[in-house]
Amino acid sequence: MPVAEHILRHAAESPSRVALRGPRGSLTYAELAERVQGGARHLRGRLQGRGALVAIALEDPVELLAAVLAADLAGVTPLVGDPGWSPERWARVAAAAGADLRVGEPLPCVPGAPPAPDPRPDDRAWACFTSGSTGRPRAVVRTRASWTRSFPHLCELTGIGPADVVLVPGPLVSSLYAFAAVHTLAVGATALVPGGRPASAELRAATAIHLVPHRLPEVLEQAPGLRTAVVGGAALSPRARDLAGRAGVRVVSYYGATELSFVAFDADGGGMRPFPGVEIEVRAEPGRALGEVWARSPWLAEGYLGGAKGPLRRDGQGWMTVGDLAEPYRAGQVLRVRGRGDGAIQTGGATVVPEDVEAVLRKVPGVGDIVVIGSPHPSLGSVVTAVVEGACPPPRALLEAVARGGLDVAQRPRRWYAVPALPRTGSGKPARGLVADRLAGGDPEIRRLV
Template sequence: MPVAEHVLRHAAVRPARLAVRGPLGERTYGELADDIDGAARHLRDRGVRPGSLVAIGMADPVALLVAVLAADLAGATPLVGDHSWDRRRWARMIGAAAVDLLIDAPLPYADGPAVEHAAAPGDRAWACFSSGSTGRPRAVVRTRASWTASFPHLSDLAGIGPGDVVLVPGPLASSLYAFAALHALSTGATAVVPGRWPAASLAEHLGRATVVHLVPHLLPAVLAEPGALRTAVAGGAALDPRSREAAASAGVEIVSYYGATELSFVAADADGGGLRPFPEVEIEVRPRTGSVLGEVWVRSPWLSEGYLGGAAGPLRRDGDGWMTVGDVAHPYRLGEVLRLRGRGDGAIQTGGATVVPEDVEEVLRKVPGVGDIVVIGSPHPSLGSVVTAVLEADGASPPPRALLEAVARSGLDVAQRPRRWYAVPSLPRTQAGKPARALVAAWLASGDPGVRRLT
């Protein structure tokens, strides 16, 4: 069923229930349903038909959701991008894909007969951009079945229902945050969509929100003043074990998950026991030559169709319905915990040894004063690369290099220990909240003055 039809059904039963609150206003379910209806008629008048690709980029997250749901109701495929992109940037981002309409302003309301579309599970119902943590973002397209049929499973794992208020504290151009907002609306909950991290008003939002859906590095601020929060759903990066301890102290349950824009949900951890396959997901970790780690392959109903316009990217598939984006993990057997180690193409080759950055980051993230950290390989004339750590200080100044090296000696093999140490006021991040490794590497290569070497 289209998400728009979920909204219309909730509106018929509880029209006065608050559906969405944004920085510029709010809508009840009755008001949102009216807006979607009128906007869908406008799209039809503009020539949008089932199968049309509609690009959408707006600063106001509520207006963006209306446009997305109107396109959904019309049977079109909404493709959400950044509101700051001009038409030239959109053209670069979508490559060979043909967009039928670009929406960059709130849609007007049109009168007329209802827009009707006989939705099918195989419809291309959603498209979004990969996070681009290791390269240029690519537009990923999903069928209706792969997009909405996973909603009930997430609801069960996180206990999200129509009585909840779900805070979605990030840009809806991120697939993680867009999914969170539309999932909330599909359940009949209230979606709070500030559009970006609501630093100044976080406490006010948390005073009302019962659930927050976010990336792990934002959890400490949320758990410091949890307000009415019951559950935090965290995805997009590795979860620091300290976060679960802090959540337990704050009376907040954490549901963490691993996935990718191309693969959707792969594994989840609802109780701190480790990542296990998300419902209806099969996982294989296939051996890689010369490595103790294997490559994660997935088969499930939630897999994407691939990249729009035939764009090249990390997604690969075999002839039996399995897909991978190159993430690596320790050997895995059915019934075990998936021990993920990150993206395989980020491995550092140094002096004949292979170092997985996430292994190093996991150890160094525990050092007091380290807010977050990115480990990359820096060119070296004889070793190929040397392990380089770029840390974000949790406070006014970074911890001393002597402490960092002492922790590295106690917890890492010789090849894994960083030889170069840098600090930045804050790490660059993708729209999904992941550290942007490629941009960190570019900063170092260009000698960016904001990157300070620790001596």
């Protein structure tokens, strides 16, 4: 069933219940249903054929969700991107993904008869961008069934229901926060969508929250009514879980990826177990202590739009991986994830592909070559770190200016180093792992750029 149909049902049963509360106002379920139906009629007048792709770039999270749900009801696929991108970047990434229409203003509410949806489980019902440089857009697309049929499992694990007020304190361009908002509306609860860091009134009103681990401790101090915290995007420390327990907040943490959706969860601090419906394998090469995490489930994405390349791989038997590494695993055991095998960096809930950052920074005059790695950070998990090759590297100010112009916030390096010559593999490629080891070991040849 489309999420939009859940909205229509909630509007009939509880029309005055607040569905969405954002930085510019609120919508009841009745008001949201009217907006969704009117927006769906508008989209049907602009687009022909099932599965057309609509790129949505709206700053107001309430307007964005109304447009997404209108696309859902109209039978087209919403592609959610960053409203802060320039028109030139939007044109580039939308074209690469194959978008048929871009929505940059709130959808008009066209009057008329209710649209008659013809939903199918294999409809492409959601697409979002992963972190990528200006020249390398990467959009993940998933079917309706992979999106909505996990909702009951999440409800059972978290206890989130219609009486809850769920705080979603992050940008909806992130699949973590987008899923949280759509799930909240599907169950008939109230979604608080500030679009970023929440105000104190929103924290006080929340009974449940979705967030990344490093933000949990500060939230616990300001949200006295909080009952449940759903935590994803990086590993949750035992200290943070203990803090939540002392505050009377139940924490459900999970491991997954934009491409894989839910893979495993931990509802009590006992370790990660397979999410309902998920099979897990850890495949290690002979002699290796760690192996790649492979998952097979109904929740997997279809892949990348427009033929984009990324870490997602399939094996032909329904199994998929994004290259995450874990300790050996057998069914019934705890899954112990150790990081990305392809060098991807998990920082504050975002996934950053080093090659994307390197492609932008290599264009800076004076950069001979560059390696981007993740350096450990106590609250963000890792921070993006750049090591520039060259005897006379460009000034840090120039590097940072180029990063601001060509990279998303999560992708921009926070630490900068220079080295006369990068270590290289036998084929001549920079040896990323050796760079990380030398930096961690305090190699005197690697100096900090200030």
